[in-house]
Amino acid sequence: MFLLRGLLKTFLLFVFYSTSPIYSQVASPVASTIPMPVELSFYFQKDSLVNLEHIRSTCNLLTDPNALYKDGFLLPARKKAFIRYVKTISEQLELAYLLKKKIDTKTIELVYQLEWMRLSFIQKAESNSTIKLSFHEKKQLFLNTLKSKNSRRIAIPQANFSTEYESIYSSFFTELVDSLCPEERFDLLAKKKKINAKTQMIVLANQFSIGGSAPKFEVLDLDIENKWIIKWGDEVHTDIFCSRLFAGLGYDVDHPYYYTENLILIFDGVSNVKTPEELLDSLNIKYGVNIQNYMGKTGKVTGEMAKSLPSLTPFIGKPYAQFVECSLEARPDRVKRLGSFMPYALKNDSRMELRGSLLAQIFIDNWDTKEDNTALTLVNKGNKHYRLSAIFSDLGTSMGVHISWLNQDFKVGLVNELPWEAVKIKGQKLVFTSRMNSLVDLYKKTNYEDLRWMALKIAAIDSVGLRSMIEAAHWPKAIGELYFHKMASRRASILRAFHVLDPHPIAFTKQLTIHENGKCVVKKGKLLKAADLATYPISYINFKGRMRNYGK
Amino acid sequence: MANKTNFVLSFIFLIKLSCSYSQGIEEQRKYCVKNADTFEVSLKKDPTIGGISLLHHADDVYYDLYLDSPDYTLKRNGYSLRFRKRISNENGVSYSFQLKSEMVDLNGVRMEVEESDLSFYKFLQDTSIIHLTDIIDPLFDFADTKIPTIALQKCRETLQEWLIFKSNAPILPFQQLKSLNAVLFNDAMIGSFAPVLVGKSLRSRFHGVIDPEQNDSLYRSTIRNQIAFKELPKKLQENDTLNWIFEASLDKSQFVPLEENPRTIDLIEFEVENKFFIPERGAQLIDSFQKEAETKYNLGPVTKSKYAQAIDILHN
Numbered sequence: 001m002f003l004l005r006g007l008l009k010t011f012l013l014f015v016f017y018s019t020s021p022i023y024s025q026v027a028s029p030v031a032s033t034i035p036m037p038v039e040l041s042f043y044f045q046k047d048s049l050v051n052l053e054h055i056r057s058t059c060n061l062l063t064d065p066n067a068l069y070k071d072g073f074l075l076p077a078r079k080k081a082f083i084r085y086v087k088t089i090s091e092q093l094e095l096a097y098l099l100k101k102k103i104d105t106k107t108i109e110l111v112y113q114l115e116w117m118r119l120s121f122i123q124k125a126e127s128n129s130t131i132k133l134s135f136h137e138k139k140q141l142f143l144n145t146l147k148s149k150n151s152r153r154i155a156i157p158q159a160n161f162s163t164e165y166e167s168i169y170s171s172f173f174t175e176l177v178d179s180l181c182p183e184e185r186f187d188l189l190a191k192k193k194k195i196n197a198k199t200q201m202i203v204l205a206n207q208f209s210i211g212g213s214a215p216k217f218e219v220l221d222l223d224i225e226n227k228w229i230i231k232w233g234d235e236v237h238t239d240i241f242c243s244r245l246f247a248g249l250g251y252d253v254d255h256p257y258y259y260t261e262n263l264i265l266i267f268d269g270v271s272n273v274k275t276p277e278e279l280l281d282s283l284n285i286k287y288g289v290n291i292q293n294y295m296g297k298t299g300k301v302t303g304e305m306a307k308s309l310p311s312l313t314p315f316i317g318k319p320y321a322q323f324v325e326c327s328l329e330a331r332p333d334r335v336k337r338l339g340s341f342m343p344y345a346l347k348n349d350s351r352m353e354l355r356g357s358l359l360a361q362i363f364i365d366n367w368d369t370k371e372d373n374t375a376l377t378l379v380n381k382g383n384k385h386y387r388l389s390a391i392f393s394d395l396g397t398s399m400g401v402h403i404s405w406l407n408q409d410f411k412v413g414l415v416n417e418l419p420w421e422a423v424k425i426k427g428q429k430l431v432f433t434s435r436m437n438s439l440v441d442l443y444k445k446t447n448y449e450d451l452r453w454m455a456l457k458i459a460a461i462d463s464v465g466l467r468s469m470i471e472a473a474h475w476p477k478a479i480g481e482l483y484f485h486k487m488a489s490r491r492a493s494i495l496r497a498f499h500v501l502d503p504h505p506i507a508f509t510k511q512l513t514i515h516e517n518g519k520c521v522v523k524k525g526k527l528l529k530a531a532d533l534a535t536y537p538i539s540y541i542n543f544k545g546r547m548r549n550y551g552k
Numbered sequence: 553m554a555n556k557t558n559f560v561l562s563f564i565f566l567i568k569l570s571c572s573y574s575q576g577i578e579e580q581r582k583y584c585v586k587n588a589d590t591f592e593v594s595l596k597k598d599p600t601i602g603g604i605s606l607l608h609h610a611d612d613v614y615y616d617l618y619l620d621s622p623d624y625t626l627k628r629n630g631y632s633l634r635f636r637k638r639i640s641n642e643n644g645v646s647y648s649f650q651l652k653s654e655m656v657d658l659n660g661v662r663m664e665v666e667e668s669d670l671s672f673y674k675f676l677q678d679t680s681i682i683h684l685t686d687i688i689d690p691l692f693d694f695a696d697t698k699i700p701t702i703a704l705q706k707c708r709e710t711l712q713e714w715l716i717f718k719s720n721a722p723i724l725p726f727q728q729l730k731s732l733n734a735v736l737f738n739d740a741m742i743g744s745f746a747p748v749l750v751g752k753s754l755r756s757r758f759h760g761v762i763d764p765e766q767n768d769s770l771y772r773s774t775i776r777n778q779i780a781f782k783e784l785p786k787k788l789q790e791n792d793t794l795n796w797i798f799e800a801s802l803d804k805s806q807f808v809p810l811e812e813n814p815r816t817i818d819l820i821e822f823e824v825e826n827k828f829f830i831p832e833r834g835a836q837l838i839d840s841f842q843k844e845a846e847t848k849y850n851l852g853p854v855t856k857s858k859y860a861q862a863i864d865i866l867h868n
Contacts, residue, residue: 056720056721056722059721059722060720060722060727062722063722063724063727064722064724064727064731065724065727066727066728066730066731084669086722087667087672087722088672090721090722091672091673091674092672094721095674095681098675098676098717099676099681223780223781223782224778224779224780224781225780225781225782269775270775270778314776333780333782384669
C-alpha cells in the first residue's frame with residue numbers, strides 16, 4: 001500500500017507541478033540553469049527568489065508541537081535537535097529572502113534538506129498509522145518474494161560501457177572513506193555517533209520497542225542518556241554481520257553488537273517490566289516467540305556482584321538477567337531518526353550510490369527490503385552542528401532465508417539456504433539468486449553500470465576484512481567458517497559477472513568439510529544436523545521461524 | 553492482578569504527564585520575601601527545610617525584556633512574552649525567547665514555551681545583517697542605564713520590524729499563541745507587539761536535594777530521580793549520592809518601563825520549580841518544604857508573574 005501510495009504521490013506531484021502556473025513559470029528558467037528535483041521548485045518564486053510562504057508552511061509543520069495531524073495522520077513527536085536543525089535552515093532561507101538572493105546551489109541544498117525532512121516526517125506518520133498490512137499489501141509482498149528469485153535479470157551491455165566512475169561524494173547517502181579499510185568503517189561511524197559499546201554492559205530495563213517481528217526490548221545506559229535495543233532470535237548474528245558489511249561498502253547503518261553474559265539487564269523498578277519472568281511472558285505475548293533458550297543467569301544483584309562491578313552498587317537487591325546471547329543495537333542520543341530516506345522522492349532514484357545498493361542487498365541475500373527499512377537520521381556532530389544521513393536499517397533478514405508459504409513464517413540466518421553464488425551469467429543476462437519482498441522504485445531503475453559500481457566496492461573487501469566482520473557476528477565457529485567460504489564465493493561470482501579484476505582474491509571451497517570434537521559438522525559445503533547442538537538457543541538448520549507480520 | 557493493572561495505569565499516566573511537562577508545562581511555586589538579605593543569610597546558615605537541603609550553586613544575572621501590544625493584550629489574557637539574557641558564571645551568556653502563562657492557582661502549574669537558542673537568528677538593520685541578540689542587547693542595557701538613546705530607539709524600531717516580519721515564522725512562542733487563540737493572536741496582533749518593560753534580576757540559585765547525610769530516612773524512602781545524566785546540573789553530576797527534587801532561586805529584581813525618566817519597581821521573590829520525574833511525588837516533597845519555609849521564614853505564596861505585578865504597579 002505504501003509503495004502504491006508512494007507511486008501515487010509521485011504521480012500527483014508530477015501532475016501538480018507540471019500543471020501548476022508557478023512551476024511552469026518558475027521551474028523552466030530555474031531548471032535550465034541549476035538542475036533540481038521537481039519537488040523543490042515550489043520553494044522558489046518566478047523571480048528565482050525563495051518562496052517565503054512555502055518555506056514557512058513546511059517549517060511550521062516540522063516544528064510546531066501544536067500541529068498534531070497532517071492529512072488525518074498523527075504526526076510523530078518532534079525531537080529538540082530536529083526542531084533546532086529545521087529552524088537553522090529556515091533562518092538561512094529567511095535571510096536569503098530578505099537579501100533577495102537569487103536561487104543558487106546553497107539555497108537548493110537547504111531546500112532539499114527541508115523537503116527531505118518533510119517527506120520523511122510525513123512518511124513516518126503514515127507508516128505509524130498503518131497498524132496492519134492489508135491483504136492486498138501482503139499479497140504484493142508475497143508475490144515480490146515469489147517473483148524475485150532467479151527472475152531478476154540485468155542485461156549485459158553489448159557496447160562498450162564505462163568502467164571509469166567519477167568519485168561519488170554524497171554527504172547524505174554515503175560515508176565513503178576510500179582510504180579506510182572496509183572493516184574499519186563501522187567503528188568509525190560508531191565513534192562519530194559517540195556509541196560506546198563497552199566490553200561489559202550494564203543496562204536498565206525501559207520499555208517494549210514498537211514494530212518488527214523479532215523479539216526486542218528497549219533499555220537504557222546507566223547514564224539514562226543513550227537507548228539500546230536488545231534483540232534475540234535468528235537475526236542476532238546476521239544483523240551484526242550485515243550492518244558491518246554495508247558500512248564497509250560505504251553506507252551508514254544501525255549499530256548492533258554481540259553480547260553474552262557480559263550484558264547485565266537490571267530491572268530497577270522504573271520500567272513496567274519488573275522481572276526477567278515478566279520480560280519472558282510479555283515477549284511471548286507480543287511477538288509469539290519464547291526466548292527461554294536465550295535466558296542465562298537471573299536473580300537479584302548481590303553485594304558480591306557489586307564488588308567486582310562497582311557500577312552495580314546502586315542496584316543491589318534489584319532483579320537482573322543475563323543472556324546466553326543477544327544483540328544490543330545502539331540508539332544513541334546523538335542520532336535522531338525520522339521516517340524512511342524516501343528512495344522514490346527528490347530524484348533519489350537517479351543516484352548511482354543508491355541504485356547500486358541493490359547489489360549489496362543481493363550480496364547479503366536480504367529479503368526484507370521494504371522502504372520502512374531505510375531511515376533518514378539527523379546526526380549531532382557536536383557543538384550544535386547536525387547533518388542528515390540516510391541509513392540502511394534492519395539488515396538482519398538475510399544470509400540464507402527460508403520462507404514458508406504454508407505457515408506464513410520465515411527464518412533467516414540459515415547458512416544452507418544461502419546460495420554459493422549471488423549472481424549467475426545466463427547468455428547476455430545476469431541472473432540474481434536472492435529473494436526480496438519489495439523492490440523499491442529505485443531498484444527498478446538500477447542498471448548494469450550502477451551494479452558494477454557496487455561490484456568495485458565489494459571487490460575492496462579482502463580476506464582479512466571479511467573474516468573480521470564474520471568474527472564480530474560471533475556465529476558458532478563452524479557456521480562462521482562456512483559463511484566465510486560462502487560469502488567469498490558470492491563475492492567472486494559478483495566480480496566475475498561484472499568483469500572486475502579481483503584485487504584481493506579470497507580462497508574458498510564449495511567442498512568445505514569441518515570436524516568438531518571428532519564429529520563431522522560441515523560436509524561438502526553443507527551444515528549437518530549433527531552440528532545443530534542443543535547448546536545453541538536457536539537451530540541453524542530447522543526452518544521453523546516466526547510469523548511474517550512485515551514489521552507491523 | 554489489580555496491583556499490576558494499577559501499576560500499568562499509573563505508569564501510563566506518568567509517561568503522559570512527563571510528556572506534557574516536556575512540551576512546556578512547569579510546576580512552579582513563588583513566594584514573596586519580606587527581607588531578602590535576612591532570608592539569604594538564614595538559608596546559608598540552616599539550608600535544610602522540610603527534609604530538603606538547599607545547595608547554593610550559582611549567582612546569575614538575568615535581563616528580561618517584555619513585549620506586549622499597545623493595549624496589553626498579552627497581560628489581559630494571562631500571558632507574558634519576553635526575551636531573556638542570562639549571565640552565569642557557569643555557562644556564560646545565553647539568550648532565550650519565552651512565553652509563559654500566569655499561574656491559575658497556588659498549585660503553580662504554568663505553561664512555558666521557549667526558543668532556547670537565539671544564536672542563529674539574524675535580521676537586517678538598514679542594509680546590514682545583524683544578530684537578533686545585537687538588536688535586543690541595547691534594550692536590556694536600559695535596565696541599567698535608564699537613559700534612552702538614539703541607538704536604543706533604532707534597535708527598538710528594528711525589533712518591531714522583526715516582530716512584523718516574523719509573525720508567521722516557525723518561532724515557538726508565536727506558534728503557541730496561535731494555537732491558544734488563533735483569532736486573537738493573528739499575524740497583525742503579533743506584529744503589533746513592542747517592548748514595554750525591561751528588568752534586571754540578581755538570582756541566587758539553589759538545588760533542592762535530599763542529602764543522605766542530612767535526612768537518611770527520607771533519602772531511603774524516595775526513589776531516585778530518573779533524569780538523563782547530561783540533564784543533571786553539573787554539581788549533581790559530580791555528587792551522585794544527592795537526589796535532585798527541585799530548583800530554587802531567590803530573585804532581587806528591578807523593572808523599568810521603556811520610557812524617559814522611568815519609574816522603578818523592585819520585587820523580591822523566592823521560587824521553587826519541581827524537577828522530579830514523578831511530578832506528584834516532587835509536589836509532595838515541595839509541600840513539606842513549603843510548610844516549614846512559610847512558618848520559619850514568613851514566606852507568602854504569590855501567583856502573579858513578575859511582569860503582571862510590575863505592570864499593575866505601574867498602572868496604579
